Amino acid sequence: MAMDTVIDMADTFGVGKQVHEQEVTKALSREDDSQTVGAPFVDAPRMVCRDVNVYYGEKQAISNVSLDVAEHEVLAMIGPSGCGKSTFLRCLNRMNDTVDICRVTGEILLDGRNIYDKSVDVVPLRAQVGMVFQKPNPFPKSIFENVAYGPKIHGLTNSRFELQDIVEDSLKKAGLWDEVSDRLDQPGTGLSGGQQQRLCIARAVAVRPEVILMDEPCSALDPIATATVEDLITELREHYTIVIVTHNMQQAARISQRTAYFHLGRLIEVNPTDQVFTNPRHRLTEDYITGRFG
Amino acid sequence: MKTENTSTMQVVNSGLAKRYAKEKRFRMLGIGAVVISLLFLVILFSSIVGNGYTAFRQSVIVLDIHFDKQILDVSNLRSANYAKLVKDAMSGLFPDVTGRSDKRMLHRLVSSGAAFQLQKMIIKDPSLIGRTVEVRVPADDEVDMFIKGYIPRNVPESERRISDQQMAWIDRLVDSDRLERRFNTTFFTAGDSREPELSGIKGAVTGSFFTLLVTLVLSFPIGVAAAVYLEEFAPVNRWTDFVEVNINNLAAVPSIVFGLLGLAVFLNFFGFPRSAPLVGGMVLTLMTLPTIIIASRASLKSVPPSIREAALGIGASKLQTITHHVLPLAMPGMMTGTIIGMAQALGETAPLLMIGMVAFIVDIPGGITDPATVLPVQIYLWADSPERAFVERTSAAIMILLAFLILMNGTAVLLRRKFERRW
Numbered sequence: 001m002a003m004d005t006v007i008d009m010a011d012t013f014g015v016g017k018q019v020h021e022q023e024v025t026k027a028l029s030r031e032d033d034s035q036t037v038g039a040p041f042v043d044a045p046r047m048v049c050r051d052v053n054v055y056y057g058e059k060q061a062i063s064n065v066s067l068d069v070a071e072h073e074v075l076a077m078i079g080p081s082g083c084g085k086s087t088f089l090r091c092l093n094r095m096n097d098t099v100d101i102c103r104v105t106g107e108i109l110l111d112g113r114n115i116y117d118k119s120v121d122v123v124p125l126r127a128q129v130g131m132v133f134q135k136p137n138p139f140p141k142s143i144f145e146n147v148a149y150g151p152k153i154h155g156l157t158n159s160r161f162e163l164q165d166i167v168e169d170s171l172k173k174a175g176l177w178d179e180v181s182d183r184l185d186q187p188g189t190g191l192s193g194g195q196q197q198r199l200c201i202a203r204a205v206a207v208r209p210e211v212i213l214m215d216e217p218c219s220a221l222d223p224i225a226t227a228t229v230e231d232l233i234t235e236l237r238e239h240y241t242i243v244i245v246t247h248n249m250q251q252a253a254r255i256s257q258r259t260a261y262f263h264l265g266r267l268i269e270v271n272p273t274d275q276v277f278t279n280p281r282h283r284l285t286e287d288y289i290t291g292r293f294g
Numbered sequence: 295m296k297t298e299n300t301s302t303m304q305v306v307n308s309g310l311a312k313r314y315a316k317e318k319r320f321r322m323l324g325i326g327a328v329v330i331s332l333l334f335l336v337i338l339f340s341s342i343v344g345n346g347y348t349a350f351r352q353s354v355i356v357l358d359i360h361f362d363k364q365i366l367d368v369s370n371l372r373s374a375n376y377a378k379l380v381k382d383a384m385s386g387l388f389p390d391v392t393g394r395s396d397k398r399m400l401h402r403l404v405s406s407g408a409a410f411q412l413q414k415m416i417i418k419d420p421s422l423i424g425r426t427v428e429v430r431v432p433a434d435d436e437v438d439m440f441i442k443g444y445i446p447r448n449v450p451e452s453e454r455r456i457s458d459q460q461m462a463w464i465d466r467l468v469d470s471d472r473l474e475r476r477f478n479t480t481f482f483t484a485g486d487s488r489e490p491e492l493s494g495i496k497g498a499v500t501g502s503f504f505t506l507l508v509t510l511v512l513s514f515p516i517g518v519a520a521a522v523y524l525e526e527f528a529p530v531n532r533w534t535d536f537v538e539v540n541i542n543n544l545a546a547v548p549s550i551v552f553g554l555l556g557l558a559v560f561l562n563f564f565g566f567p568r569s570a571p572l573v574g575g576m577v578l579t580l581m582t583l584p585t586i587i588i589a590s591r592a593s594l595k596s597v598p599p600s601i602r603e604a605a606l607g608i609g610a611s612k613l614q615t616i617t618h619h620v621l622p623l624a625m626p627g628m629m630t631g632t633i634i635g636m637a638q639a640l641g642e643t644a645p646l647l648m649i650g651m652v653a654f655i656v657d658i659p660g661g662i663t664d665p666a667t668v669l670p671v672q673i674y675l676w677a678d679s680p681e682r683a684f685v686e687r688t689s690a691a692i693m694i695l696l697a698f699l700i701l702m703n704g705t706a707v708l709l710r711r712k713f714e715r716r717w
């Protein structure tokens with residue numbers, strides 16, 4: 001016991017020394033490894049994550065991640081494949097609940113409330129924190145039904161006209177309206193991959209969430225469709241808070257305000273995006289963005 | 295580098311012939327297997343059709359029936375001596391037959407059902423009394439067999455059930471166009487009977503219908519609900535593993551065991567009516583449930599998880615996700631499983647024997663609690679009957695059963711085609 005404490009203290013000092021010349025963080029973690037470099041915390045955060053650990057059965061996929069998400073920002077998450085970006089993103093609206101073997105510890109607060117609290121209902125939570133998945137996954141229903149489904153189940157409107165307005169508005173926001181306005185009754189699955197992804201964005205937007213989580217939304221898209229989605233994200237930032245996972249570093253540089261770099265389940269560095277790409281603080285981040293490690 | 299490349303190509307090329315030969319052998323084996331199974335199918339069908347197609351035609355004797363006022367002059371038209379009308383008409387055709395035993399032999403050419411037919415006519419239309427009408431009455435089954443050539447002329451008289459004399463009369467009837475072969479409507483409109491020429495499959499088909507109705511109404515909702523619970527809600531633990539193993543076990547339990555269970559539980563304990571489609575349906579439900587549950591779970595599993603995530607991701611509750619998205623996509627698979635289960639149930643005999651659905655039942659059941667039998671049991675009963683005429687009826691009933699089975703399985707295939715992979 002005493003021995004442990006001594007080691008703990010030694011670690012703490014070690015950390016202190018190492019980050020001395022860097023920005024002082026409020027990290028609660030005690031291990032050298034898990035110390036995040038940079039500015040993971042902001043004033044007036046929209047979401048607050050503290051000491052988040054995620055386990056798939058025995059295997060730990062996320063270790064001690066502490067991070068804030070600011071209001072109306074685009075936060076990009078980058079990192080090598082399998083480092084836990086999707087896993088962490090899915091924690092933010094409890095999508096990991098659907099994975100039986102997945103276990104989450106730590107705190108994730110939305111507007112000051114722990115979303116993993118027993119009293120929290122995931123249905124309103126997911127209405128508040130929407131998600132766009134890596135692979136476009138429209139329902140095998142009409143384009144209209146796809147977008148209208150969320151507002152319908154949440155009872156956002158009772159009138160058909162209002163619903164039509166919501167659908168039109170959402171499709172416009174997703175930059176898809178002009179392409180599909182004359183065939184809303186056709187199956188959403190009949191659209192091209194890029195159109196499907198924008199349909200999924202429209203579907204997420206239609207519920208009027210406050211936070212939108214996007215897991216590599218452009219990985220299946222060609223450059224033109226990608227540009228459309230990027231413009232969209234930039235526009236959406238006015239109204240929403242966006243957390244986006246991307247493998248495309250140019251994309252992260254173009255659209256995000258802050259960038260978080262994950263490595264083997266740990267959050268290595270969080271900093272303003274231009275700083276991460278021009279002057280990374282951590283050696284691992286530097287290796288990754290310069291392509292020495294991928 | 296170059297030499298290495300060519301040598302690789304040489305090795306590949308030298309192996310190619312062997313690879314293609316292997317492929318060819320495999321294809322031949324496959325074709326062989328398909329051909330053999332098709333051959334058996336063809337043999338099965340042709341033997342059944344060959345035996346049974348004659349059952350769809352039936353010999354009738356054209357008689358000029360005189361609805362004698364004397365005979366029908368009774369207070370209760372039901373109890374009049376209609377057999378006498380038939381006998382008189384027959385005797386009228388063969389005035390030369392006088393001896394008592396000869397007459398009896400002559401009258402035996404006509405089915406005993408002829409009297410009932412006349413009774414029905416009179417009750418329906420009493421104005422016929424006193425008139426003479428040409429009526430087609432069914433010939434006896436032995437006559438029918440003789441006409442159809444199943445009783446050869448050249449065997450000794452003692453070895454056939456039609457005497458030389460009867461043979462001569464039949465020839466005379468044929469010559470005078472008094473013996474016709476018509477479409478056998480009785481076969482489709484009558485229940486079971488001891489007389490082959492009066493027996494039909496309507497009773498059994500109706501019984502099968504009611505039994506399957508009960509089975510469907512019970513097993514589809516229960517099976518789907520169980521599958522949805524197990525697949526979507528149940529936690530993965532030892533208890534659900536245990537349930538899963540047992541469901542798979544149930545699917546392999548011999549069906550007669552379910553019959554014994556039905557006998558012990560539904561009849562002896564709950565006191566449900568014996569021989570009734572209600573109990574038959576319940577027993578078959580036990581038998582088809584595992585099939586439906588397994589098929590339903592498989593089709594639930596095949597719904598892509600991305601659809602579930604999409605629904606959950608915009609805040610649909612679990613139940614909404616299932617009812618709005620998962621079930622509609624899984625439904626074709628579930629229905630296919632159900633139809634296949636129903637087809638199994640339609641062909642099932644053994645468990646129904648245990649609960650008394652093997653009784654000889656003449657009346658066509660009017661509901662799920664009436665005594666009834668089902669098609670396969672009817673086939674079993676007829677196959678067990680000694681009369682030659684039941685042989686063709688057995689095959690004909692099998693043809694009907696097969697037709698229903700093909701219809702059901704065809705529907706299953708169509709459903710699968712129609713709804714397959716819409717996402």
Ligand SMILES: Nc1ncnc2c1ncn2[C@@H]1O[C@H](COP(=O)(O)OP(=O)(O)OP(=O)(O)O)[C@@H](O)[C@H]1O
Binds near residue numbers: 056081082084087088
């Ligand atoms: N459902 C799961 N069950 C078990 N392990 C999982 C599951 N999902 C992810 N993992 C594991 O968790 C780790 C992180 O996976 P995750 O999907 O979060 O990576 P990622 O950073 O999104 O990678 P990519 O960039 O390739 O999408 C991986 O090692 C992966 O094997």
Ligand SMILES: [Mg+2]
Binds near residue numbers: 085086215
């Ligand atoms: Mg991922």
